[in-house]
Amino acid sequence: MxxxxxxxxxxxxxxxxxxxxxxxxxxxxxxxxxxxxxxxxxxxxxxxxxxxxxxxxxxxxxxxxxxxxxxxxxxxxxxxxxxxxxxxxxxxxxxxxxxxxxxxxxxxxxxxxxxxxxxxxxxxxxxxxxxxxxxxxxxxxxxxxxxxxxxxxxxxxxxxxxxxxxxxxxxxxxxxxxxxxxxxxxxxxxxxxxxxxxxxCANGPHAVRACKQLVQDIASRELNDAMIEDTAARIARTRAGAEGREGVASFLEKRTPGWRN
Structure with missing residues (x-):
């Protein structure tokens, strides 16, 4: 570059x-x-x-x-x-x-x-x-x-x-x-x-990107039923994703998550 x-x-x-x-x-x-x-x-x-x-x-x-x-x-x-x-x-x-x-x-x-x-x-x-x-x-x-x-x-x-x-x-x-x-x-x-x-860099890379996008998407929107449903859908996708599963498992198993290796 x-x-x-x-x-x-x-x-x-x-x-x-x-x-x-x-x-x-x-x-x-x-x-x-x-x-x-x-x-x-x-x-x-x-x-x-x-x-x-x-x-x-x-x-x-x-x-x-x-x-x-x-x-x-x-x-x-x-x-x-x-x-x-x-x-x-x-x-x-x-x-x-x-x-x-x-x-x-x-x-x-x-x-x-x-x-x-x-x-x-x-x-x-x-x-x-x-x-x-x-x-x-x-x-x-x-x-x-x-x-x-x-x-x-x-x-x-x-x-x-x-x-x-x-x-x-x-x-x-x-x-x-x-x-x-x-x-x-x-x-x-x-x-x-x-x-x-x-x-x-110690945090889940997909989670960091999703958190940044979450703030940008939510900050100026009205708090209504559509927003509530949207946020629920986002956390559901994150929980089911590979990074979310790895993060929870590593915490429970008291080990370092894969993205830090």
Whole structure:
């Protein structure tokens, strides 16, 4: 897996994708959008990968869109702008829909589209000093493509505030609002990410994927009879599946389940 704007590494069952445009604070352009989409699509189909870490080189995690790229878009037609926006939307969806759990390793500030990347991940570990900002309104723009993910992560009320004020907020605020899962000192960032990845890899791989899909499917649905029947059907399928049977048997027999061997 070779990309112009990403470094890709593997450590056992964990893949790490590292944004690699530190000279522009890892701002994304059309090349990075294509690289991230392609990388997540490829990893999604690999049975040997059980978790993905999204990281970044340099002092910033991601500053959002590259201003030179945005300047070029100003001359696009409406159809060209729509097509370009769909590429960004599809990149974010490739992260959110990845069947593997995705951990964001946030070493530096995340602005605008960078917050969208983080919000699309499942678990976010950030350094205490990191700052976040939905800065689009300062430029007369709106955070439209990232909105589905950011609103889910921040909640409606906080999103109202930070979308319209475009003010920066610190890691402690992001942790309180739920965007950040865990805040750590810089020296503990890698160890914390590795520990979470190891925990994910110790669980049943099919169960982890099904749990991720379960949350996405259930979170925004009405609690009605159809949902109740759906959840009952899901656990019934899981119990009858090979992984479920192996998990229960290994627990009762006090041995290690097969997926950890």
């Amino acid at each position: 070779q990309y112009e704007t990403l470094d890709v590494g593997f450590d056992g069952q964990v893949a790490t994708l590292t944004l690699n445009r530190p000279d522009v604070r890892n701002a994304f352009n059309e090349t990075m959008i294509a690289d991230v989409t392609s990388a997540f699509t490829a990893l999604n189909g690999r049975d040997d990968v059980r978790a993905v870490v999204l990281a970044a080189h340099g002092k910033a995690f991601c500053a959002g869109a590259d201003l030179n790229w945005m300047k070029k878009m100003a001359g696009y037609s409406d159809d060209e702008n729509r097509a370009d926006a769909m590429l960004l939307a599809n990149m974010l969806a490739s992260v959110y829909r990845c069947s593997k759990p995705v951990i964001a390793r946030v070493n530096g500030d995340a602005y605008a589209g960078g917050m969208g990347l983080i919000a699309a991940c499942d678990i976010v570990v950030a350094v205490h000093s990191v700052r976040f900002c939905l800065s689009e309104a300062r430029l007369g723009l709106i955070p439209a493509t990232i909105a589905p993910y950011v609103i889910r992560a921040l909640g409606e009320q906080a999103s109202r505030r930070y979308f319209i004020t475009a003010e920066a907020f610190d890691c402690a605020t992001a942790l309180r609002l739920g965007l950040v899962s865990e805040a750590v000192d810089a020296a503990q960032l890698d160890a914390t990410v590795q520990q979470i990845a190891a925990t994910l």
